[in-house]
Amino acid sequence: MQNKGYPADWLYQLKQRNNIVSIISKYVHLERKGGKYWACCPFHNEKTPSFSVSEDEGFFYCFGCKESGDVISFVMKYESCDFSEAVSILAKNAGMEIPEFVGEKDVIEKKKAKERMLKLLDSAYKHYQQNLYLPIAKPAQDYIKKRNFTRHELEDFKMGYAINWTELIDYLKKQGFTYKEMVDAGVAQQKNGRYYDVMAERLVFPIFNSFNECIGFSARVLGQSDYAKYKNTAETLVFQKGRVVFAINLVKALKQKSGLDKIIIVEGQIDVIAMHKAGFKNTVACMGTALTKENAHELKKLSNNVVLCFDGDTAGEKATIRSIDILKEEGFNITIVSLPDKHDPDEVLKEYGKDYLNNLINNALPVTDYLIQSELKKFNLDKPDEKGKFAVEALKHIAKLGSNSEEEPYLEKVRDLTNIPIDVLRRDLQRIKTGQAPTKSDKKITEDVLTTRENGNIRAIKFILSSLIYKKDYVNKKIDYSRLIPRQAEIIQKAMEGIPISSYFDYFDVDNMPLLKECLNMDFEDYEETGKRYFDECVWSLASQELINRQNELTEKFKNCNDNDERAKIMQELSAVSKSLREKRLEDFYVR
Secondary structure, eight states, X not given: OEETTEEHHHHHHHHHTSOHHHHHHTTSOOEEETTEEEEOOTTSOOSSOOEEEETTTTEEEETTTOOEEOHHHHHHHHHTOOHHHHHHHHHHHHXXXXXXXXXXXXXXXXXXXXXXXXXXXXXXXXXXXXXXTSGGGHHHHHHHHHHTOOHXXXXXXXXXXXXXXXXXXXXXXXXXXXHHHHHHTTXXXXXXXXXXXXXXXXXXXXXXXXXXXXXXEEEEEOSSOSSOSEEEOOOOSSOOGGGOEETHHHHHHHHHHHOOSOEEEESSHHHHHHHHHTTOTXXXXXXXXXXXXHHHHHHHTTOSEEEEOOOSSHHHHHHHHHHHHHHHHTTOEEEEOOOSTTOOHHHHHHHHOHHHHHHHHHTOEEHHHHHHHHHHTTOOTTSHXXXXXXXXXXXXXXXXXXXXXXXXXXHHHHHHHHOOOHHHHHHHHHHHHHHSOOOHHHHHHHHHHHHHOOOHHHHHHHHHHHHHHTTOTTOOTTBOHHHHSGGGXXXXXXXXXXXXXXXXXXXSOGGGOHHHHHHHTOOGGGGTTTHHHHHHHHHHHHHHHHHXXXXXXXXXXXXXXXXXXXXXXXHHHHHHHHHHHHHTOOGGGBOO
């Protein structure tokens, strides 16, 4: 049997030879308490350990952020890699040979194309890197001296140089790569029948994903030119601009080495390098100023705390405000640095020094303070009409806080700035709250509440599935549970086969199956004494509903039937169903 492209028995052996406690211990410090191991969760910031690991079940679960899985999914989440990459890491750790990947044809072809592309990009960045130290690379070397980059920055960021329009193309051709592969990887384009290096005569910055694989390039023109100052790799199989976080590989390594309190986000690659050089090694940048949901999701794996440190100009302020809602939706704690007017972080470091910038970062403003301060710049508070307009805009930001205790200090702040009585501000705030259309965030919260609101049937289904998955001894094996819960037949089949808990992550996409995820995370402690009784109640709850539905169908059928023989058969079946309901009989649901 194949399982996500690999033999199921091979994956089982892989997990057996990669003890989940041993593997997770390489990433976080575990302490044994009772029958489980505990740690502060590596997937969200916390002070009290809520991350548990069950060695017997080969399974982890965080009671705080609800992340869970087996040893493969842990590596996937922590290393930000896909299933095949996690399998490769664990196979290497166990000294196991990986069997040939077997799956749908398009999946296999895509996997091979991705591996080939990464190999090409790896060769390209290393070649650019070697070029940087050649005499012909003097324009790049002069720029590096001008920027005061040291050997440390060159090595950390793997900077390189694209000598001319054809040198890299010729090199990659000799390495066995085709022109089509070069174009697909974004390093080459064709013009007038000839292929050329798209980064030609530029200082090259390789871009790495969190798994430390080169996925593309950004390059800066040197000297005067009619071309754009910066050029990025076009969209490819492995490079999507909206998903890229520059220097995430370095920040991830920093977290693994010494922990990570927060992430600083700046606008450009040069700013990132300057920040790292000054000791702010927890700094990243998105490709361009537009931070995306994908960027936020990637950063959330490393820290809950971000500091926005965009340029001190109008574009930087707009980018900051756009980023706030995206980061809020992902659940970040956000603070914001206001840089001196028309300065970027690199310029601040050169003009004022790292102590000055460090002080700005340490005193970064919470979101509402920043937004109120931004509104202040738009209005002249010496004019009564503008004072009122400012108060309204400030109150709109305060209204998003959601609690009176959070709102009160800001109401006092607006009062002090405008001299408007606080009672008046409170009334206006209430008017804004009641009259304002729901935000996207509000709608999402409402939808989540409605989605997770459970009726009795859902609770019964969860408990039955959980009991089957965990092989509880009170499970009645005579019953065909697939008839009771037909939509979960695949899960029930695996449960009745008695597969290990950790194997569910091989057979199913657990992260995208909320019901299964909740069943795998079921806490049976509250059911130690009542488990059997509650299980039986749940089974009867579903069975009786099916019987009632059948009873209603037969009753309707009887009413509309004119054939006496057929009516007699219906009546006989109706009588049997009624008897089953009356006597709480489950024989109708036994395995046939």
